[in-house]
Amino acid sequence: MELIHLFPLLEIGDPGLRFLAAGFAMAAGGFAPAVAIGLLVGKAMEALGRNPEAQPVIQTNMILGIAFAEAIAIYALVVAVMIGFVF
Amino acid sequence: MRRFKGLAIGLAVLILVLVGFLFLRSPKPIIELKAETVTSIGPFKVTNTYITSWIVIIFISLFAYAATRRMSLVPRGIQNLFEAIIEAIYNLVTNTAGEKHARRFFPVVATFFLYVAISNWFGLLPLFATVGKVEEIGAHEAAFHEKGVVIDEVAGLNVIMPAADDVELPKTVTLPDGTVADVSADSPVEVKQLAIDEAKKEAGVSEDQKIGVLIPFFRSVNTDINGPLALAVWSAIFVEFWGISTHGFFRYGRKFFNVGRLLHGKIVDGFIDAFVGILEFVAELARLVSFTFRLFGNIFAGEILFLVVIFLLPLVALQVVYFMELFVGAIQAFIFGMLTLVFGIIAVSAPHGESEGQ
Numbered sequence: 468m469e470l471i472h473l474f475p476l477l478e479i480g481d482p483g484l485r486f487l488a489a490g491f492a493m494a495a496g497g498f499a500p501a502v503a504i505g506l507l508v509g510k511a512m513e514a515l516g517r518n519p520e521a522q523p524v525i526q527t528n529m530i531l532g533i534a535f536a537e538a539i540a541i542y543a544l545v546v547a548v549m550i551g552f553v554f
Numbered sequence: 555m556r557r558f559k560g561l562a563i564g565l566a567v568l569i570l571v572l573v574g575f576l577f578l579r580s581p582k583p584i585i586e587l588k589a590e591t592v593t594s595i596g597p598f599k600v601t602n603t604y605i606t607s608w609i610v611i612i613f614i615s616l617f618a619y620a621a622t623r624r625m626s627l628v629p630r631g632i633q634n635l636f637e638a639i640i641e642a643i644y645n646l647v648t649n650t651a652g653e654k655h656a657r658r659f660f661p662v663v664a665t666f667f668l669y670v671a672i673s674n675w676f677g678l679l680p681l682f683a684t685v686g687k688v689e690e691i692g693a694h695e696a697a698f699h700e701k702g703v704v705i706d707e708v709a710g711l712n713v714i715m716p717a718a719d720d721v722e723l724p725k726t727v728t729l730p731d732g733t734v735a736d737v738s739a740d741s742p743v744e745v746k747q748l749a750i751d752e753a754k755k756e757a758g759v760s761e762d763q764k765i766g767v768l769i770p771f772f773r774s775v776n777t778d779i780n781g782p783l784a785l786a787v788w789s790a791i792f793v794e795f796w797g798i799s800t801h802g803f804f805r806y807g808r809k810f811f812n813v814g815r816l817l818h819g820k821i822v823d824g825f826i827d828a829f830v831g832i833l834e835f836v837a838e839l840a841r842l843v844s845f846t847f848r849l850f851g852n853i854f855a856g857e858i859l860f861l862v863v864i865f866l867l868p869l870v871a872l873q874v875v876y877f878m879e880l881f882v883g884a885i886q887a888f889i890f891g892m893l894t895l896v897f898g899i900i901a902v903s904a905p906h907g908e909s910e911g912q
Contacts, residue, residue: 524649527646527892530892531889531892531893531896534885534889537848537852538844538851541851541852541855544851544855545847545850545851545854548585548587548858549587552585
């Protein structure tokens, strides 16, 4: 396989590039869910501060929302692990 | 003495960190995505996650049997514990679903919750991922391992010593007659043997050591993608069943294939309805994927985290990871049960616009 030299140590087609791909997949895919979970918990805290009596309801629904947001980050993690260890 | 307490604790932690880092590190983790086959019964391959799932089922059944044997009106002992758990889940289901549907949803939701929670926690027991059989590197066709660790033999048992070296098979090997051959799963036996000998020589392996891979006998059930996939499929089957048994097949199907308005002549509204229906159908399918990957990703990532942490900093950082895994296992079980419940509630509720008096 022809390797095109970019920099002294990096070539296109370098088999080590897949680790870079794995890291990048996880970094890019973990950013938005983190922001989403932060916003979600922030809003839940606000609602809790306004109405502390509704704590079980707010907490249950917050955890449900966090599960949905975290699932996207988990998809990115699975892709990263597959790139790094399977392919 | 009181002002030395902080100092003593700090010193103890430092000693534990050093002891762990210097003496107790595991070899570099070899992470396997598929569940490994332990034995075969005829054409059926028994994997380690399959064995674990049966152990979990037997454990839950024994627990239920012990709790319901000689029941008394005032509960004591195991019956008390079981009743507390069941009552907590039942209250949760009733608060979310309302009295009318709670009894119908409760068995399925509680089963998902208990099964997923107990199988996640079983993965934290000491025997998991550490005790198994050894398969040598590059030897079998069915399980061709390219990387392995150096395994010593101590008193008849194969033991992986702390900080053992990890060895990789060379990719190509030069045969005695000068040709260069690739080493892969379907290379001839002599090529593979040459590769193994070369790897052993390079790693400095002595006579009573082997290079191989540990195949654990037990592995947490949800680290194999088939486990969460099966649970997700059954969750979808139950949600559809609840919807159809409440509404009838055609009325429930009208939620997804809404061609009523289209056939009556309103073109634009009809197309919008049909399109929304198709989107809902696709969302149902996407739920299968999302359930599977949520549970699989969380538990598999936890297992990888364990392996990496005992490679990097055992004894101290491991406690933090262990606590997080306990928590995550319980939370994922809760989420699986609750999402099944929520989608069931959506399925049995009236379709859009029907009860709004048209």
